Amino acid sequence: MEQMYHVPVLLKESVDGMNIRPDSTCVDVTFGGGGHSREILSRLNNKGHLYAFDQDEDAIDNIQNDSRFTFIRGNFRFLKNFIKYHDVDGVDAILADLGVSSHHFDDEGRGFSFRFEDSDLDMRMNQNGRKTAAYILNNYTEEQLADIFYLYGELKQSRRIASAIVKTRKEKSYKKISDLLTTFAPLIPRGEKEKKMLAQAFQALRIEVNEEMEALREMLEQALEILKPGGRLSVITYHSLEDRMVKNFFKTGNFEGKIEKDFYGNFETPFRLINNKVIIPSKDEENINPRSRSAKLRIVEKI
Template identity: 70%
Template sequence: NDPHFTFVRSNFRYLHNFLRYHGIEQVDAILADLGVSSHHFDDSERGFSFRFEGALDMRMNKRAGLTAADIVNTYDEERLADIFYLYGELKNSRKLASVIAKARISGKISTIGEFLDIIKPLFGREREKKELAKVFQALRIEVNREMEALKEMLYAATKALKPGGRLVVITYHSLEDRMVKNIMKTGNIEGKAEKDFFGNVRTPFRLVNNKVIIPDEDEINRNPRSRSAKLRIAEKIAE
């Protein structure tokens, strides 16, 4: 009930639109936590985890149309391979896509169990959990268009911050890291540095820290849930 707090039930990619809607031109600070809620992963009906049986869904927003099952069953083999390679950084992405494409000929892949039966033989027992996590991460990112959403949010944040305003982003994997570092160092997602006459990089930000902040061993031990998250915090100040 605090008048200083306004909750917006929407994807943060629409940051610019909702600031305008609420009559806010610029802000002092933006904190973006890119982590996925454990409530999503622990709900078998949401289909985010290979630990539970359920529908192959993975939608953050249940009102959205595209599901992980739709991707697995309708994307062509090359597009599937690209997703697993780019978003999951899987070395056997082409083999994985080929096996899925052949399996779905026999019938639609609808559940997590059916999907696991198809892909598990491709991974050795010693690295099975890590590799499966990468597969599910790749599908989740594609289902929710996470990279596009992050791109739009970062550009909106750049415009929304007041001079001297601070941008803090908590990231959890290298894909997010790269995009955040690029926009903070060069002002664009691609990391293409544009220089002025004197050779200085044109960027709207000034680094607070030259390197990302990561938890030390003591902090990790005090917060067991953050061990696998590999929490990274990047801070910038807008100039």
């Protein structure tokens, strides 16, 4: 199932960075195909334990039957609540692989890829969620749409796109991916740039549908709370928005990247950087797994 779901990115580097002891209590907040979780379990003895999160129903098929493993069907933004529910006082290591798996991009029924024109505009990671991409396109104001495409897709022509969407939906509601592609056709150039801009637009909608930036912010704050002193946080990012948030938080303990000092002028931070330079995949891994090409790994230790 792992191969069908997705190939784990930076597998050895990210799990090595967790500094796992055989009796560690670990958390994988992005279970997915279970590749990282299997590697973590391989390093634990019968006193160690792994808690794994995923809100996607498809991930349930990848659960391993292991007494050292607990699967939590939920969004990682509720990390602290679920860990407390399981009577865990603190954890030794947390792993987050923030990317969307190839499984989701290749599933025609989920609406994550513009390759499948007849698919519904869905994009929900949690299939029980109420907000879909179609809902956003049909109900958000022109200003809200422009903000989404600009902030989450980094599209310079976000206002033109938003205006075209609002004008189009007056005649016909958005339901299928083909509906959105028709709107985009006169607004973006053909060729390779077209694919890049469509990817940016779909990324923006996906982030909004799943509230990804808000969830990431909440998860990182809670990770700091539940990590034991000396505990490790290993995070793989894939786009500049989430990487900037992780980078700032790791360096300063806040999301603005604001450097704070104590009374004596000493730099205050809750973390020690394990890798001062971001870790990226090798060329061999990029060739084998194209999904890894934009991946960046950052690792910190709680002071």
